[in-house]
Amino acid sequence: MKKVAVIPGDGIGPEVIGAALEVLEKAAPKVFDFQSVAMGGNAIDKYGEPLPAESLKICQNAEATLLGAVGGPKWDNQPPELRPERGLLGVRKGLGVFANIRPAKIFTPLASACPLRKDIADKGIDFVIIRELTGGIYFGKHEAFTTPEGERAARDVMEYSEHEIRRIAHVAFKAAMGRRKIVTSIDKANILTVSRLWREVVEDVAKEYPEVSLNHLYVDNASMQLIRVPSEFDVIVTENTFGDILSDEASQIVGSIGMIPSASLGDNNRGLYEPIHGSAPDIAGQDKANPIGTILAGAMMLRYSFGMSKEADKIENAVDEVLNDGLRTGDIYTEGTKLITGSQMRDAIIAKL
């Protein structure tokens, strides 16, 4: 059996995780040994800390970790080291995940949720953003100081070394090999020295993937092209800060927060898989949460950590089919479609499998 650590978390976390586990078991019966782990607010209540050492150990010993969401108003006034989000950062760090993968795919039945012009959305949107997660300006030296003239000043250092660029480039090219074989590397090489190194290293890695075509865009241009011709993108690879901004832009292009999964990968295909939404305390315990983001995170886990593309396709197709049938949880409901609960959505997807 393949070991998977499962962090249900807080709020709607346990609801959406429960749905994802049932879907995974249906798509790939008796393949996984799921081990539930305390992390977040529930761990603070039970053990006095957001990420008990034992929880992290179980995640580190597993081949993949599936996470719901953590946090909620109950823990909002805790000191920073005792907040649920601290547990989240601890898991990411403890697993050494350096590549964040966020798909941006428009589900045809939900095309009306796309804020772009219809003729643009109709060309189809299906790309992934691969963002470097542990380097760049967020992890460089941060400094506030006073100039010799007595003025307040500050600086944050953007730094990347070659191995950090090389490993994220490999993630991008490998992902492209399983897709339409186009990589767009996004940088600011007309200004930044870091970006010029980035470009050189990405071009070097590209030689190992002759079937994949590589192009480069400056980040300012990329932010325009993403809303002008999103259909032309397949795999985007970029550094931490540019990726942070562009992945939020991409999630808005394709609609509801409840639908989007994400994966963070480290060495040896170990990964952390989660929906992009939070614990939604406003709807927790009411069976209103859309489980699709977490279910698709489960499909990403099959694809990226276990090489089970066939089973991942099955889950993604099942989601497409229930949407085509007009079934909708509240967050994606529009007139003329059928409003159902989170557990009915789970059951409908399982029935398609």
Ligand code: NAD
């Ligand atoms: P949120 O994503 O939890 O909710 C934002 C809005 O989207 C809410 O109206 C919510 O009802 C709705 N929503 C979210 N997921 C949904 C789903 N699956 N189905 C239907 N509707 C859904 O963001 P927030 O309200 O800013 O944060 C709530 C808590 O979650 C906070 O404590 C925050 O720190 C935490 N949070 C955790 C994570 C994580 O665990 N990765 C990420 C973001 C926020």
